[in-house]
Amino acid sequence: MTGHLISVARPRIAAMALGVAAAAWAAAPLLGSGWPGLALAVAGCCVAAGSLRLALQDVPELEEAYFASAPERAVRAALVIVRLLSWEEIGCVALLWLEVMHPARPWHTAVLGALLVAWLLTVHIAESGTRAAGLLRRQAKIVAAGACLLALGAAGAFLPGATSGAGAALHVLAAIAVIAAAVLVLPG
Amino acid sequence: MAIPNEPGGQLASAASPVSRRDVEVRWRLSRHARRLLTLALAAMLLAVLNRRPELAGLAAPALLLLGVGGAGAGWAARQRPPRAVLVAVRPSDRRLFEGEPAWIDLAVELPGEPGGGYDARWAFHPGRGIEPASATAVTAAVARFEFTAPRWGRRQAGMAELVLHDRWHLTGGQVSVTLPALDCYPRPGVQQETVVLSRLPNRLGEHPARVPGEGAEFAGVREYVPGDRQRQINWPASTRRGRLMVNTFAAERSQDVVLLVDATTDVGQPGSSALDMGLRGAAAAARAYLSRRDRVGVITYQWGGARWLAPSLGRRQVYKIIDTMLHADATWDRGASFRRLPRAALPPGSLVVAFSPLLDQRFVEALRDMRERGFSLIVVDVLNVTPPRRWSDAWSATDRIARRIWAMDQHAIRFALRELGVPVVHWDGVAPLDLPLAPYTRRALLSHGGATPRAPRGMPDEKPSISGMQS
The missing domain is CATH 3.40.50 (Rossmann fold)
Structure with missing residues (x-):
């Protein structure tokens, strides 16, 4: 029983840790209040709510709320709210928004990308109960290719003229083209 | 189902039959795929708007997983997702007593190769008055969910939900199975002795009645009359009285x-x-x-x-x-x-x-x-x-x-x-x-x-x- 609990809790804790790490990584250095503060707050809330959803995943919903006491109704409402939205999607958008508000820092962004993908994979493993080793083994090549492209995108940002004007747009176009080519070339 | 409080009692009920049925699968994009898609689209949009190529690179892993997975699972059409699957349901018993542990076995059979290349996950949603006694989610094609019913009544065991994931976990097939109804009997108290009426109907049973009959309980002796059985003669009493006496027995009646x-x-x-x-x-x-x-x-x-x-x-x-x-x-x-x-x-x-x-x-x-x-x-x-x-x-x-x-x-x-x-x-x-x-x-x-x-x-x-x- 204890082994089962540990195996269930491990990916959930890992997902929470990765979410916190991604939020902290995107927030550093702190830009103060205003829009960055709002983005950070939204991201933090999403990470917390997503972690709570995973933690309460096995709690069954109360079928009958009519005869339930006030605390039971409150718990039921909280469960419904936590399960209503896709917190991870909102969190990803908020973290990207927060990252954009920082000045360009390609390697930092690349690490954030790796953290976000790891977070999403871990959340999926935690909520689906899939064996992490089997899933990652099957997707290892794709993830590795994605990491290479991530590094390539970060490196491309250091090229001269990559930060402003038409050169920047061309760099983005080139990055998208490389990704599209990789998607088409890699075997399924 | 063993009867509680009954010495050595096993119910004469037959084992519950296996119910097999084809259940339709509803395929849709998985949550995982939707999240990856959101990440990729948001990163791409911000890359274009802000002209920052590193954000396009950030979208690369998610896009690769979506693109390659999608090509592998759907576009190449190597295997079409099944429209229906065969689900087998077998409860341990349709009748149980209050608090008695019970379980339901569930199995899914996918067409094609064993497992069908899909990851299956069963989730058990207990019905009203049913308390789960084991994990409510199992990642396997075959699952057993244990539960108890704390109070008597006719109960719906609940629902079982099966989620099938393809190799890349980008599409998910959902199957809902209604579990059978169970009769939960009140747990009987303990009673060994019975109250017996003084006047019992003239029907064969086990209670000694007040009238003489063919029972086993000794009632008394009386004088022999022609027609009495020889084995009923009470020889000690006959010796004492000097004439033949026979035993009489109480009739055995039921009520x-x-x-x-x-x-x-x-x-x-x-x-x-x-x-x-x-x-x-x-x-x-x-x-x-x-x-x-x-x-x-x-x-x-x-x-x-x-x-x-x-x-x-x-x-x-x-x-x-x-x-x-x-x-x-x-x-x-x-x-x-x-x-x-x-x-x-x-x-x-x-x-x-x-x-x-x-x-x-x-x-x-x-x-x-x-x-x-x-x-x-x-x-x-x-x-x-x-x-x-x-x-x-x-x-x-x-x-x-x-x-x-x-x-x-x-x-x-x-x-x-x-x-x-x-x-x-x-x-x-x-x-x-x-x-x-x-x-x-x-x-x-x-x-x-x-x-x-x-x-x-x-x-x-x-x-x-x-x-x-x-x-």
């Missing part, structure tokens, strides 16, 4: 027992309420009398009418009786009219064992009426609670007086029944029923004449009013 369960009022905590105890006591009594070869029937009386089962013999009758009692509820339910109960439901001369909290005046009147018509009655009082004490009036004189009046009223009801010759015994639901019934199981209960099959007074046909319930 009709009707269990009367009062379901009009249910007071107390769920699980130990008056109705719970009434049903448990009735189940125990049914087993005890049927094991003595008596014919046992049941009448449950509730708002809206009565349900009855004619007295009969045999082990199956226990389950028929409990099935009948499962309909008992402290709510209104249309049933047979108590006035028009046929003679078969309440045979004349039968022993009536009533389980009641004696809170409904109509039920008390009916008991009184049955007694006056000559039925031999014994009442098992299952009232174990007192009116709740309100905090605001905890120490007020009004509250104390009201409680005293209520207690005196209850005492008067029981006293009046005893004065009529109806024994009233109190059962707390914990001790064996033999303890309160002990004074009546040691000797035969005096029968009171033959009953006329007339409908009892005090049992109205129509739905009773609220005021009629308050005694």
Whole structure:
């Protein structure tokens, strides 16, 4: 029983840790209040709510709320709210928004990308109960290719003229083209 | 299903059959795919808007997973997702007792290769009144979910949800399976001894009657008359008397027992309420009398009418009786009219064992009426609670007086029944029923004449009013 609990809790804790790490990584250095503060707050809330959803995943919903006491109704409402939205999607958008508000820092962004993908994979493993080793083994090549492209995108940002004007747009176009080519070339 | 409190008893029920059915699969993009798509689109949009190529690179892993996975799973069309899957459901038993552990086995068979290249995950959503006793989600094609039903009643086991993921976990197929209904029987109390009437019908059984017959219990000796069996000659008595004497034996008879369960009022905590105890006591009594070869029937009386089962013999009758009692509820339910109960439901001369909290005046009147018509009655009082004490009036004189009046009223009801010759015994639901019934199981209960099959007074046909319930 204890082994089962540990195996269930491990990916959930890992997902929470990765979410916190991604939020902290995107927030550093702190830009103060205003829009960055709002983005950070939204991201933090999403990470917390997503972690709570995973933690309460096995709690069954109360079928009958009519005869339930006030605390039971409150718990039921909280469960419904936590399960209503896709917190991870909102969190990803908020973290990207927060990252954009920082000045360009390609390697930092690349690490954030790796953290976000790891977070999403871990959340999926935690909520689906899939064996992490089997899933990652099957997707290892794709993830590795994605990491290479991530590094390539970060490196491309250091090229001269990559930060402003038409050169920047061309760099983005080139990055998208490389990704599209990789998607088409890699075997399924 | 083993019968609780029964020595060495295993139910004669067959193992539950496996139910197999094709269930439609609803395929859609998985949550994982939707998240990756959101990440990729947001990153791409921000890359274009802000002209920052590193953000396009950030979208690369998600896009690769989506693109390559999508090509591998769908576009290449190497294997089409199945439209339906074969699901097998097998409960451990359709009938169980309160608190008895039970389980349901679930299995999915996918077309093609074993496993079909899909990851299956079962989730169990227990129905009302079902408490899971194991993990409620299992990642495998075959799953077993254990549960218990803490309280009697007809229960839906719940729903099982199956999620199938393809190799890349980008599409998910959802299957919902309605689990079968289960009959949860009240856990019978303990009763070994039985109350036996002094006058028994002329039917072969196991109770020694007061008339001579072919039984095994010695009754006395008498003078030999032609036609007596030689083996019955009592040689020591014949030697003493100087003439042939023969042994006589008591006849062995059976009796009709009707269990009367009062379901009009249910007071107390769920699980130990008056109705719970009434049903448990009735189940125990049914087993005890049927094991003595008596014919046992049941009448449950509730708002809206009565349900009855004619007295009969045999082990199956226990389950028929409990099935009948499962309909008992402290709510209104249309049933047979108590006035028009046929003679078969309440045979004349039968022993009536009533389980009641004696809170409904109509039920008390009916008991009184049955007694006056000559039925031999014994009442098992299952009232174990007192009116709740309100905090605001905890120490007020009004509250104390009201409680005293209520207690005196209850005492008067029981006293009046005893004065009529109806024994009233109190059962707390914990001790064996033999303890309160002990004074009546040691000797035969005096029968009171033959009953006329007339409908009892005090049992109205129509739905009773609220005021009629308050005694």
